[in-house]
Amino acid sequence: MNILPPTSETELLNRAYTLAGKTLGDIAKLHQKYVPTSLIHAKGWIGQLIEKTLGANGSNLDQPDFINLGIELKTLPVTAQGFPCESTYICAASIPCEDKTWEQSRVWRKMEKMLWVPIESNSEKPLLAQRIGTPILWSPSIRIVTQLREDWEELTELMTLGNFEDLSAHKGKYLQIRPKAANAKTFIQVIDHQGQSISIVPKGFYIRTILTRQIIEHHYCT
DNA sequence: ATTTGATCATTT
DNA sequence: AAATGATCAAAT
Numbered sequence: 001m002n003i004l005p006p007t008s009e010t011e012l013l014n015r016a017y018t019l020a021g022k023t024l025g026d027i028a029k030l031h032q033k034y035v036p037t038s039l040i041h042a043k044g045w046i047g048q049l050i051e052k053t054l055g056a057n058g059s060n061l062d063q064p065d066f067i068n069l070g071i072e073l074k075t076l077p078v079t080a081q082g083f084p085c086e087s088t089y090i091c092a093a094s095i096p097c098e099d100k101t102w103e104q105s106r107v108w109r110k111m112e113k114m115l116w117v118p119i120e121s122n123s124e125k126p127l128l129a130q131r132i133g134t135p136i137l138w139s140p141s142i143r144i145v146t147q148l149r150e151d152w153e154e155l156t157e158l159m160t161l162g163n164f165e166d167l168s169a170h171k172g173k174y175l176q177i178r179p180k181a182a183n184a185k186t187f188i189q190v191i192d193h194q195g196q197s198i199s200i201v202p203k204g205f206y207i208r209t210i211l212t213r214q215i216i217e218h219h220y221c222t
Numbered sequence: 223a224t225t226t227g228a229t230c231a232t233t234t
Numbered sequence: 235a236a237a238t239g240a241t242c243a244a245a246t
Contacts, residue, residue, distance in 0.1 A: 040229080042227095043230075044243065051226095091225095
């Protein structure tokens with residue numbers, strides 16, 4: 001079953017809202033999709049299921065999932081109380097950074113407008129019994145954009161200058177840099193602060209749960 | 223071989 | 235328990 005991309009934001013939202021309250025089992029049944037027994041060997045399964053259901057068309061391009069709408073789709077695992085369980089991957093960090101400014105950055109292009117689909121996936125609930133929450137169409141407020149830009153600039157500067165020893169997941173209030181690779185033996189060559197070529201594990205930008213928690217809370221309070 | 227989708231598993 | 239560091243599969 002192939003679902004055409006939504007042609008407007010409204011159409012996307014209407015589709016998304018129909019998912020609220022359904023279980024992953026309900027959705028998987030529609031697509032007769034292969035269902036893994038666990039996410040250990042299928043970590044992207046939920047995200048791909050929701051993408052397919054909503055008709056995402058950005059697939060493997062370095063663009064938002066809904067290219068024509070400029071909207072990035074993210075599933076977000078949350079506890080029964082609505083708190084995010086995990087950080088959220090945004091994009092790979094090219095080193096050295098090719099994006100000259102925050103406004104041109106891949107992080108910003110993906111975060112300018114996002115559709116969050118919460119998945120209640122606490123405890124040891126069976127995968128197919130996990131329930132989809134009310135989707136949230138979100139754009140960061142000025143306050144959050146300012147902080148994101150600050151984080152991005154700090155992290156990008158460290159990578160640009162080659163200060164990889166100072167670069168760690170501890171940096172950044174909302175945005176952080178973490179490994180993003182098949183495993184810890186995957187390397188890329190970069191130039192360090194002394195001009196030496198060194199090997200490091202590829203990195204990616206992630207956003208912390210302190211930000212996604214605000215997104216959820218704000219949505220339910222306004 | 224890379225980029226997408228992320229969560230798993232160990233450390234703090 | 236929460237955060238960091240490591241890892242897995244599909245699609246191209």
